Amino acid sequence: MIDINEALHIVLTHTTLFPATKLHLLESNGLVLAEEVHSPWDIPAADNSAMDGYAYFHNSVQGEFLPVCDFLPAGNVFTGTVPAGSAIKIMTGAQIPLGCDTVVPIEDVQEVTDGIKLKSTSKPGMHIRKRGEDVGSDDLVFIPGTLIRPQEIGMLASFGKTEVSVYRRPVVAIIATGDELVEPGEKLTPGKIVNCNSYCIASQVKAAGGMPIILGIARDNREATREILQNALSADVVITSGGVSVGDHDFVKEVIIEMGGEIKFWKINMKPGKPLAFGVISDKPIFALPGNPVAAMVGFELFVRPSLLTMMGHTRVNRPFVSAIATEPICNDGKRPHLMRVLVEQVSGKYYLKSTGNQGSARISSMTHGNALVLVPSETAINSGDTVNASLIDNCIYVQNGCY
Numbered sequence: 001m002i003d004i005n006e007a008l009h010i011v012l013t014h015t016t017l018f019p020a021t022k023l024h025l026l027e028s029n030g031l032v033l034a035e036e037v038h039s040p041w042d043i044p045a046a047d048n049s050a051m052d053g054y055a056y057f058h059n060s061v062q063g064e065f066l067p068v069c070d071f072l073p074a075g076n077v078f079t080g081t082v083p084a085g086s087a088i089k090i091m092t093g094a095q096i097p098l099g100c101d102t103v104v105p106i107e108d109v110q111e112v113t114d115g116i117k118l119k120s121t122s123k124p125g126m127h128i129r130k131r132g133e134d135v136g137s138d139d140l141v142f143i144p145g146t147l148i149r150p151q152e153i154g155m156l157a158s159f160g161k162t163e164v165s166v167y168r169r170p171v172v173a174i175i176a177t178g179d180e181l182v183e184p185g186e187k188l189t190p191g192k193i194v195n196c197n198s199y200c201i202a203s204q205v206k207a208a209g210g211m212p213i214i215l216g217i218a219r220d221n222r223e224a225t226r227e228i229l230q231n232a233l234s235a236d237v238v239i240t241s242g243g244v245s246v247g248d249h250d251f252v253k254e255v256i257i258e259m260g261g262e263i264k265f266w267k268i269n270m271k272p273g274k275p276l277a278f279g280v281i282s283d284k285p286i287f288a289l290p291g292n293p294v295a296a297m298v299g300f301e302l303f304v305r306p307s308l309l310t311m312m313g314h315t316r317v318n319r320p321f322v323s324a325i326a327t328e329p330i331c332n333d334g335k336r337p338h339l340m341r342v343l344v345e346q347v348s349g350k351y352y353l354k355s356t357g358n359q360g361s362a363r364i365s366s367m368t369h370g371n372a373l374v375l376v377p378s379e380t381a382i383n384s385g386d387t388v389n390a391s392l393i394d395n396c397i398y399v400q401n402g403c404y
């Protein structure tokens, strides 16, 4: 049995960066940039007004009245020069005309016949966004490895880009194993259970940015397992669930070896998810997750997700940890570190957590009621009031008396 960090290290040493591909800008959210991006122009392209108001030349003002010579909406350009001592009505974003160096917001003037009266004194240069102040022409703005989020998409769009080069998404083949399984929608007869793992894992793959392909169920015999695994090898990554323990019908490991593959490790010192194997067939990673749904999900979370993210060029592959106060005792009486499922919430700026209840690895409700994992070392009790690290597996949490 190896420990969690050792297992992750082995997985990551067999994880390689995927090639780049070109995608439409909107398809790139959440992926990692594979090219350098220089700004093709200044942003803003010219000095422009930061306010709806009046533009004028500050030093030419005498007294509080200014005649208004014209009106300049955003998108238009004033071709002349604003006469000294006059103002031009200007809208936010409109290019500052020649003869002006200052904008006074509409709220700070009184509009009178043929002009305006300044209600307060303004400073020269006020409310003008300078040419290139955000990004200068030819600036190196993004390097390969940059995570593309909505703000990067906004910046790339403002460069006029419609396509970007990104590291591509892995295609992930998903195989369930077991004579007892039926697919959702099929008739459930005595002795059978519904294959939930494939759907759960496919959703985890999608959430990590991969492209899942559900290949169906391998029945509990060598031939069926071999046939479906053979099909799966056209994908970039293979994930199986079940059939990897010590039962008479657990063929996955044997078949991987029969097919010329290698098992890099089997059995991790953790709960749930001990009987997890990781192998390769011709460098193709194969994650043989345990059959119990929670064990499969946790195994994915700890080992598959970081690997998929690394393939896609991500360097930040960890979930965020928060320091949370236990609101009830949480005990691990067992001999293995236990990844307990908990619910984390924030109240008045502090994180609190409670257990999701019975932690049986077949009880998927222990996941549905929670949003975080806490690693409780073997034979350890967390007391009510203790502060522990919880890794959040959801993007959003419930916040009471928040910070905004």
Ligand code: AMP
Binding pocket: 176, 177, 178, 180, 181, 193, 194, 195, 196, 197, 198, 241, 242, 243, 244, 245, 247, 290, 291, 292, 293
């Ligand atoms: P195994 O390791 O194949 O013996 O599976 C361990 C437990 O997980 C058994 O109770 C299986 O019925 C259950 N299991 C295996 N595969 C799935 C699946 N795809 N969906 C739901 N439960 C499963």
Ligand code: MG
Binding pocket: 177, 178, 179, 220, 242, 243, 249, 291
């Ligand atoms: Mg089985």
